Amino acid sequence: MSESVQKKLLRVRPPRVRITYDVHTNGAIEKRELPFIVGIFADLSGDRDPDADPAVPPDIKERKMVDIDRDSFNEVLKQSAPRVALKDVDNVLPGGTGKLNGAIVFESLSDFDPIRVVDKVGALDEVFQQRKLLRDAQARAEISDVAAQALEAATAGVEEASAWSEELAGKLAEGFPEKDDGFKTGLAAAFEKHVVPVITAPGGKGRGAALSIDFAVRAIDSALSAQLSAVMHAPRFKEMEATWRGLFHLVSRSETGTRLKLRVFNATLKELQDDMDKAVEFDQSKLFKLIYEAEYGTYGGSPYSLLLGGYELGPGAPNMSFLEKISGVAAAAHAPFLSAASPEMFGLKGYADLAKPRDLAKIFEGADLTKWMEFRDTEDSRYVSLVMPRVLLRLPYGEKTLPADGFDFEEQVLAAGNVPENDHFLWGNAAYFLAERITNAFSLYSWTAAIRGVQGGGLVEGLPIYTFASGGDDGIKELFCPTEVAITDRREKELNDLGFIALCHCKGSGKAAFFGGQTTNRPKRYINADANANAALSSRLPYILAASRFAHYIKVIVREKVGGFLTRANVETFLNAWISQYVLLDDNASQDVKSAFPLREASIVVVDVPGEPGAYRATVFLKPHFQLEELTASIRLVADLPA
Template sequence: MSESIQKTLLRVRPPRVRITYDVETGGAIEKKEIPFIVGIFADLSGDADPDNPLPLFKDRGMTDIDRDNLNDVLKTSRPRVKLSGIDNVLPDNAGTVTPDAKLSGALLFESLDDFEPTRVVARIPQTSALYAARGVIRGLQARSETSDALAGVLDELAKPDAQALRAPLLTTFDPSKGAADWEQAAIDPDATAAAAPAARLLALLMDTGAEDQDASKKRALSTIGEFVRQIVQPLQASQFLPEKIAKGAAAVLIDERVAQIDRALSAQLSLIMHAPAFKALEATWRGMFYLVSRSETGVMLKLRVLNATRRDLLKDMEKAVEFDQSALFKMIYEAEYGTYGGFPYSLLVGAYEFGPDSEALDCLKKLSQVAAAAHAPFIAAAGPALFGLDGFDKLGKPRDLAKIFEGIDLTGWREFRGEEDSRYVSLVLPHALMRLPYGRGGRACEGLDFQEDVGAPDQSAFLWGNAAFVLAERITHAFSLYSWTAAIRGVEGGGLVEGLPLYAYDTSAGTRELFCPTEVTITDRREKELNDLGFIALCHCKGAGRAAFFGGQTANRPKKYITDEANANARISAMLPYILAASRFAHYIKVIMREKVGSFMTRGNVENYLNTWIAQYVLLDDNAPQEVKAGYPLRMALVEVTDVPGEPGAYNAVVFLKPHFQLEELTTSIRLVAKIPA
C-alpha cells in the first residue's frame, strides 16, 4: 500500500543487497557497486519535420533523463504533429462551419505542459484567434462589473428592441474585418449621455492615465470591435436563444457567447487530441513522465533514452551483416558492457507495440539478440492484433486464447518463443490510462471549459499508454528499496500499481460505473492463460484505482524434458524476476574478472574468489520475511571454473543460481470432517 511522503523521506531502507566487487588499488581494497541503468527506446519526435530532420541513427546516442531535465530532453527531441487531415469545425465570423474544411500546419511541443488544451489552442492560429476573442469579451465583462456606466451602455445595446442603436456599430466595426481595421475607426471619445454608443464605449474603455494615449485608444477600439463581432452581430441576427435575448442583459449574452466558444473549441480540440498521431505522441511522453517521475534516479539508478522509431531500430539491425555490427549493438553492448570502465544496461524498455506481422517479429527477434548479448532484459507492449483483436477491451470474448496462437498466421511468433534469446523479452498488456479525460468528472482545464468528447464512454477516445512503462516503474522501485529487482510481482510482493486515474460515468441502464483504467478487467483464469502464453498482464482491482502484476513469464516457451528437475529449471529460466537476477550477476562477474585479467590467479584461485564473493548474497533461511528475501536474492549459489584445454590462463566459469522461489499458484482442497486430523 502507499505511504505518506514523510515516511518516504524518512524511510530507513529495509535490508538490501549491495552487490559489490573488489578492485585491487595499491594494496587497498575498494568496494565498488554497479549502477542499475535502464535504457529506453521511444519515438519522441512524432511527425518529424522534413526541413529539420533528426540526425542519422548511427549519430544518435543515449541521453540521460530524470525529473530535472525531462522538458529539456523533450525540447531537443523536437516533438511535432501534423494537423493536415484533421477537420476544421470552427465557425467563421458569420457562425457557419465550412464543410470538408481542414486544418493546416503542424503543432510543435517544447515542454510537457504543451500537451495541455489551452497550450494546444494557443499554438494553432484558428483556435488561438477564437480563444483570444473569448478573453477580450470576458475582460470587457469583468470591467463592466466594476463600472456601472460601462455596464449601462452594454445593457442598452443588449436590449431586444435596440436594433437601430446597434446598426451603426456594425457599419463602423465590420465583423468581417480584424483589429487592424477596427483601430483605424474615426471616433472620438465622448462620455456624455447624448453621445453615440461607440463614442461612449471608447471614453469608458480608454485608460486616461496611460502615457501613450494613441495605443490606449487602439486597444479600446479593438475591444469594441470584438464585442461587436462576438455579441452585437449574433444578437442582430438572432443567433442567441430567445430566452437569453429577452433578458436584455449584456452579461447574460457574454456568458452565452463564451459557452458557445467553449463548445466550439471543445469540438475542435477533441478532434485534434484524438488524432492518432497526437495520441501516440502524448501517450509516449506521458508514459515517459510516469516512469521518470516515479523513479528515484541518482548515482545508483539511471534512466537513458534513445529517440528512435521501431522502424529505425529494425533498419539499423537489418543493414548490419551480423547483429553485433549494428549501431544499436555498439550503443548498448560495446559502449558499456564491452568497454573497460563502462556500466552495463540492466533493463531495456521499448515504447512500442508488437503484433503478428513479420516486420514486428523480425524487430523483436533482433532486439532479443542484443538484449541477450548485453544481459539486459527487454520489455515492451503486446498489441491487440497479436490476439486477432482490434482492442484489448475485447480480450474477455475468446473462449480459449491458446487456440488463437495455433493459427498459421502466428507461426513466426511460435518459432520466436522457442528460441533461447526470447527469454530476454517480456511483452506487457493491456494498455494503461495515461490521464483522465478533460471536463466535468475528469481533469480540469484551466482557462477553458473544455469538455473532451469521450462518447458513452468510448474506449478509443481515451489516452491509452504503454504498460511497459508501468512494469519498468515497478522494477526501478524494487531496486530503489532493495538494490535488487526480484520484488516486482503480486500485491504484497512489489507488483502493486497504485494511483491509477479514476473516472466514473453514467451507463445506459442509469447506473454509475467506474471506468477500468487498464482497458479491460482480466480475470484470474485469463491472467493464467496469458502467463502461460508468454505475456505479463496488468490486472485491475475492481472498483479501485490500483492494479497488480501477478505473472512474470517472459516470451520464452520452456522446453519439456523427461525429468521434473529439468522442467523446473526450464520454467524458472523463463521468468522475468529470475532473468533480471541472473543478468545482474552476469554483469558483476564480467566486471570483476575484467579487473583480474593479468593477475596471477590459478583456476582454483578464480573459483574460490567468485564463490566467496557470491556467497554474501545467499540467504539460507526459507522462513525469512518478504523484505529480507527481497534483499538477499539467492537461496543457493555455486561457481565452477574449469581450464580451457590448450590455452594456459584461460578458464570457463559456470554459475549456478537458485533464487528464492515466488508463489505461482495454489490448489486448495476443502473437506468437511467430523474431526480435525491430529
C-alpha cells in the same frame, strides 16, 4: 534513554540486498556496487520537421543515450522537439472547412495541457482571443458605468436593427477609452461574430449585455471543445502525448541517483528496425554498440540492467524480425527488454474485446503466428517480455473530471448513448508501469525480485478513476476500467502461458497488479518434474533480472582481474569464493538475513573457450531465496569472460 533515529529507521526501511565487488586502489581495497541502469527507446520527436536545420533528431548513427530524471525531464523534452502535424485534423469550428494548418511543437510537458494546445493552434487561438476580449469587456463593465452603458447600448442596438453596424461598433468603442484601437477593433469583431447571433436568435432579445455575452462564451467554449477534442484525439497527437506521459510516469516515480539511472534514446521503431536489418549481424548494429559495446563490453562501463521499448509490437514480419534481433542484444548484454504487446497479436483492434475469444491458445495455432511461436522457442526469448493491456494515463478533461485552465473544456469521450468511446481516451504503454515496479523494487531492496503480486511489489496504484452513467433512469454510475479491459484470473493464466505479462485491474478501485512474470520464452518440457520446474522458473522475468545482475558483476570482476590469473581453475575458485558470500542455506532465516544473502544456492563452472587460449566461459547456477513458487528451481546462465 530513547532509541536513536537510525535504529528506528532499521525497523521501517526494508532490508537491502547489497552486492559488491572489490577494487584495489593504491594498495587499498574499495567495495563498489554497480548502478541499476534502465535504457529507454521511444519515438520522442513525432512528426519530424523537414525544414529543421540542424535536423532534430540527427541521424541515428549520431544519436546518443541521454540521462533523464525529474529535474532534467522538460529539458530533454525540449531538446527532442516533439512535433505533431495538423494536416489530417478536420477543421470543425463554425464556418471552418478542410483541414487545420501547421504543426504543434512542444517544449515542456505542460504544453500538452488544453490551454497550451489552444495557444499553439492558430485557428483555436483566434477564437480563444475573441473569447478573452468578450470576458475582458464584461469584467470592465462590472467596475465601470461607461463600459456597462456601452455594452448595453450595443446590445439594444442589435435588438432593434437585428444586425451589426459601424455605428454600433463606435458606441461600443466609446465604453473603453483607455484601450488601444486594436482592442476596440477586436472587441467589435468578437461582438459581431459571437454575441450578435445570440441576440438575434429566437428568444435572444431582452437578456441584456451580460447574459448575452455569457451565452456567447458558452457557445465559444462548445466550439473550442469540439475542435480541441479533434486535435487531441488525432492518432499522432495521442501517440506523442502517451509517450511523454508514460515516460513521465516512470521518471517521476523512480528514485534516480548514483545507484539508479534512466537513459533515453530517441528513435522510431522503424529506425531501429532499419538499423538492425542493415547490419550483417545484430552485433554490428547501432543498438548493439550502444547497449553492449559502450557499457557492458567496455572497461569502466556500467552495464544496462533493463531495456524498455516505448512501442507496441505485433505479429507482422518486421516486428518479429526486430524481436529476434533485440533479444540477441538483450541476451548478450544480460539486459531484459520490455515492450508492449499490440492487440493485433490476438487478432483484435483493441484490448476492450479481449474477453470475447473463448480460447486464446487456439488463436496462436494460426499460420500468421508461426514466427511468433518459433521465436518463443529460442533461448534468447527469455530476455524479452511483452506487457499488456494499455493503461489510462489521465482523466478526460471536464468540469467534473479534470478542469482545464482558461475556458470550460469538455473533452468529447462519449459515443452514442453516453457510453465511453475507448479510442477517445489517452492510453499508454503498460511496459512503463512494469519498469516503474522494477525500479521501485531496486530502490527499496537493491534487488528486483519484488515485482509481482499485490503484496509482492506488483501493485500499481493511483490509476485515473472515471465514472459514467450506465444508461436508464436509475442514474447508476459505472467505473470505467483504467486498464482498458478487466482480466480475470483464468484469462491472466492463459496470457501468462502464452508469453505475456498482464496488468490486472482491481475491480472498483484505481489499483491494478502484475501477477505473472512470464517472459516470451516457452519453457521446454522434460520427463523429470524438477527439470520442468527449472525450465519454467528460468523463463520468468524476476529470475532473469536476478541472474543478469550477477552476470554483470562477474563480467566486471573478471575484467578487473585480467592478467592476474594463470589457469582456468584459478578463475573458477575465485568466482565461487566471491559468489558464496551471498549464499545462505537456511530456508527459515529472517528476511533481514536473507536480504544480505539473497541466494539459496550458487555455483560457477568455468571452461576454456576452444581455440582461444586464456579465454574462458562461465556457466552460473543460481537459486534465489526471493521466489513465490515453492519449487526446486535453479537458473543456468552462460556468460563470456574477457580474455
